[in-house]
Amino acid sequence: MIQFHNVFLSYQSDAAALNDVSLKVPKGDFVFVTGPSGAGKSTLLKLVYGALSPSRGQVLVDGQNITRLTRTQIPLLRRTIGVVFQDFKLLPNRTVLENVAITLEVLGWSKRDIGKKVYHVLKQMGIEHKINATPLRLSGGEQQRVALARALVNEPKILLADEPTGNLDDENKEQILSIFREANIKGTTVVVATHDRRVIENSHRRVIVLDRGRVAEDTDVPK
Ligand SMILES: Nc1ncnc2c1ncn2[C@@H]1O[C@H](COP(=O)(O)OP(=O)(O)OP(=O)(O)O)[C@@H](O)[C@H]1O
Numbered sequence: 001m002i003q004f005h006n007v008f009l010s011y012q013s014d015a016a017a018l019n020d021v022s023l024k025v026p027k028g029d030f031v032f033v034t035g036p037s038g039a040g041k042s043t044l045l046k047l048v049y050g051a052l053s054p055s056r057g058q059v060l061v062d063g064q065n066i067t068r069l070t071r072t073q074i075p076l077l078r079r080t081i082g083v084v085f086q087d088f089k090l091l092p093n094r095t096v097l098e099n100v101a102i103t104l105e106v107l108g109w110s111k112r113d114i115g116k117k118v119y120h121v122l123k124q125m126g127i128e129h130k131i132n133a134t135p136l137r138l139s140g141g142e143q144q145r146v147a148l149a150r151a152l153v154n155e156p157k158i159l160l161a162d163e164p165t166g167n168l169d170d171e172n173k174e175q176i177l178s179i180f181r182e183a184n185i186k187g188t189t190v191v192v193a194t195h196d197r198r199v200i201e202n203s204h205r206r207v208i209v210l211d212r213g214r215v216a217e218d219t220d221v222p223k
Contacts, residue, residue, distance in 0.1 A: 007057035035210035041193035082151030141172030
């Protein structure tokens with residue numbers, strides 16, 4: 001589903017944020033990407049959803065070379081990828097319903113179908129009672145679940161999450177992880193960037209460790 005072939009990425013003239021990274025994440029996999037601050041985790045995720053292009057090397061997502069995609073093809077690729085950011089990026093003046101509905105409006109769904117689908121997803125995440133609230137009236141864990149609902153409402157092929165459990169307590173972390181597991185069981189390929197050792201250790205999943213832009217360890221690769 002995701003392939004990196006000898007990928008280098010430099011921001012302006014700085015040292016490479018990614019340095020000769022090669023990896024494959026097969027369809028249906030659930031992978032953690034970890035490593036110290038500045039190791040290149042967010043950069044790696046940004047390459048997958050076409051927010052950045054590699055300086056050298058190739059990134060293939062669902063068989064498509066992202067550097068060859070045209071301006072009109074990038075949004076089409078993004079429709080198949082759900083993204084969750086550490087700071088949620090929810091629209092503060094819109095309700096929970098409106099925040100999640102955006103994903104389906106872009107796809108041209110009818111208002112009635114959007115209402116039904118959004119309610120269903122919020123119910124799955126246990127926050128349907130907050131459907132008319134605005135994000136600032138929600139706790140951090142609730143905001144994160146709304147961000148996840150927005151990312152998952154159209155059942156994307158890939159879910160990318162950047163530090164999704166940062167600042168959450170253990171109970172909220174467990175809820176978020178169980179949402180990832182469910183999405184993965186339904187067929188979504190999941191890539192989670194995190195510093196959180198406990199989350200990684202308790203999950204028993206493949207772990208890719210980045211260090212200064214290089215793959216320092218990959219538990220999927222036989223030693
Ligand atoms: N927009 C940018 N312009 C210039 N340099 C950047 C930019 N974004 C990231 N970098 C640099 O690229 C390197 C990798 O950054 P990245 O954000 O991918 O790391 P990270 O592993 O996600 O870090 P963190 O865990 O702190 O979020 C760092 O050295 C960072 O300073």
